[in-house]
Amino acid sequence: MAKDPLAEAGLHFDELNKLRVLEPEVGQKTTELKEECKEFVDKIGQFQKIVGGLIELVDELAKEAETEKMKAIGARNLLKSVAKQREAQQMQLQALIAEKKMQLERYRIEYEALSKVEAEQSEFIDQFILQK
């Protein structure tokens, strides 16, 4: 086959018969590659953006989780201390109740004594009336 002398010199014509240094095929492929590369870079960029957003979100979530965790621990501790507080309160109330109980016992004894006095007095009155 006869070689294209131009081709040998590294010159080619494309379809529009413009003079080219590269083979039209290669040129085309190069352009294609370029296009593809551009696309790739774009995609990568997009990906980075998405991932960044994701990371941010996760970070936020982590933070929130942390505070929630702290809150939970706090609440748990509070719960424990409330139980203790209740215990203390209960003890105080118990002491007060014991006090009142003692007072009640005193009143009960006083009441009994007074009832006895009443009985004695009515007995005395009855006797007095009978004897008269």
Added chain:
Amino acid sequence: MLCHVTCLATVAVLFNDGTHKELVSSVGWTTPDELFSCSEDHQIFRWNLLTNETTLVVRLPDDLYPVDLHWFPKTVGGKKQGLAEIFVLTSTDGKFHLGSKTGRIEKSVEAHRGAVMAGRWNYDGTALITAGEDGQIKIWSKSGMLRSTLAQQASPVYAVAWGPDSDRILYTSGKQLVIKPLQPSAKVLQWKAHDGVILKVDWSSVNDLILSGGEDCKYKVWDSYGRLLYSSSSHDYPITSVAWAPDGELLAVGSFNTLRLCDKTGWSYALEKPNTGSVFSVAWSADGTQLAGACGNGHVIFAHVVEQRWEWKNFEITLTKRRTMQVRNVLNDAVDVLEFRDRVIKASLSHDHLVVTTSLQCYVYSTQNWNTPLIFDLKEGSVSLILQAERHFLLVDGAGVYVYSYEGRLVSTPRFPGMRSDILNAQTASLSNDTVAIRDKTDQKVIFLFEALTGKALGDGKPLTHKMEVVEIALDQCGAASDRKIALIDKNRDLYLTSVRRLGREDKTNKIGTMVHTMAWNDSANILCGIQDVRFTVWYYPNAVFVDSDLLPKTLCTTPPQPQGLTSPPPHPAPTGEFSRTPHILNYVGTQVTVRRADGSLVYSTVSPYPALLHEYAGSARWADALRLCRFAKDQTLWACLAAMAMANRELTTAEVAYAAIGEVDKVQYINSIKELPSRESALAHMLLFSGHVQEAESTLLQAGLVYQAIQVHINLYNWDRALELAVKHRTHVDTVLAHRHKFLQDFSKQETNKRFLQYSEGVEVDWEKIQAKIQMELAKERERSATTSVRSSVASRR
């Protein structure tokens, strides 16, 4: 004594603004309305309760951590101190500081190694005592010069207190309490008091009781001999502070978030649970109405004593607020509210009158009319005791004792040298319509007696001296002033009765009971009630002991131990001492006795109304009525009372009947023989003999010139020496005496050994016939004489 406080509660007020940043370590009152507090934030604050202002007095150096603060005593020996007020402040660096009211630290003295735990002035302000962590106790002069190191021990001393006369101190030694007299040779008393380290102690100057609190979470009350009177149940937290009220009736106890108000016998009136942290120190204001506590959370807590109640007959009075009282008439449920300008300090309700003292005035209400009280100003504000009698009342303050009439007139101011009125209480002072009795503090055997209307000492001015220390006195309330009797309980718990006014008679103090813990006279008749050992006893007619002491046991009414559970053990554990079981009689009004049990409950007991009626009849000489009453009641005790009353009033006919009723035949016979006596004088003499007053009987007879009868009395009593002495002195009947003596010796087949009789028997011939004739002659003479005197008197009466 006659009215009683039934219930108490505290109202707590918390001051939150401007308080200390750190725990408050101690508080001290200067006036009833001004308090100083010191704290670990190096500040001393002054709290004014009238204006509710809090001012910073001083900022102490940063390395000074105060521990204890105590003000110099205000009254010294009844006299008010004119000196600038100073306080002692002890600190953790081993120093104590004397500071003035303005906050200036006048002097700092290096006192101990380690912290100085307590600093206390004695009652007369002549000495200061400090107790240190190094186990030493040191006494300092008023100006801060070291006098001596009183004690030294291996463990820290946490608290110290002065004894009532400032001659002894009480301090802690681990779980033990130690009482050490200042005199080096005197005996030290030491005992194990708590199961944990003792943190605080206090010793009341009024009732001589000791209060201690410790890490075993208990507080205990002791007497000054170290006997346990009360032990509380275990608290939840250690007891961090204790304090006696100035009048010795109440005590305050502080613990973690706890403030408790108790009676002096230990049982609790009220419990408060303020949010304060541990109460490290409590202090009573001088008038005993307010209480301040130093709290662990930097607060200072104030409490007031309210809800006090007084009951008398149908009236019930409650102190509802500090300045308000509510009077309730139980009969018709009528309620009156009494308002006062100042805080109520003391009140007393009895004998139809209510006496209330505030810080400046005294209000006297009649129970008939609650609207218009009689008001007069008081010289000194803090009245510590009110006693009432039917006609007047007695006020006691730091400076003296005053008797006022219910019209508000100052009647008298009894006083004796060395009197300390600030420590008088209802047990050591007594008032009746005509007499004031006060037991001496320095010599507790001595009772000073005063005419209530003049304030002068009774009789020759000599006080009544008992053979033993007296712990309680009480004057009877009724009858004539000349018959006034005083009942007293001595240290051995024996009850004695004696006359207040002695008209030349011999000193006679008669024992009428043993193991008596408490007693009270009736308000309307001279009936005494008391608790003997475990039995409730009523002396219906205590005077019987002076008339016929054999009769006294028959005039008693004793109730067996169980009534109303008077002696059942209180709910608190470990009441070992007998005192803690014994109740206290609060009053005896009409027929009702009110008793406070050891656990604080009130019990009532009724006494038969007949004895009081009998007293009334005897008092107005209605003997026929008295006899009718006894016949109606058919009670041996009552008959015995009547017998004694009749004899006391020389009412022989009634006495004869009464003695017959109780089966005392011998006495009936003797009374009959008295009735047959020819003359009034010898009848009187024999009645005196009946009561055992031989001396007086003799002098009565001799005064009437009845020498023979006097001699015969002694012969009958086998008082040979005195009979002979009289016979020789009056040169008559020597032979009679000798004859009787001879007969007596013969009857018992004995030999004469008495030298005087041997001497006289030599010169005298004994002739029974002659003697009998002489006796007959004497009797005839007496009869004749009494006949003429009676004729004379009847003639005189006819004219």
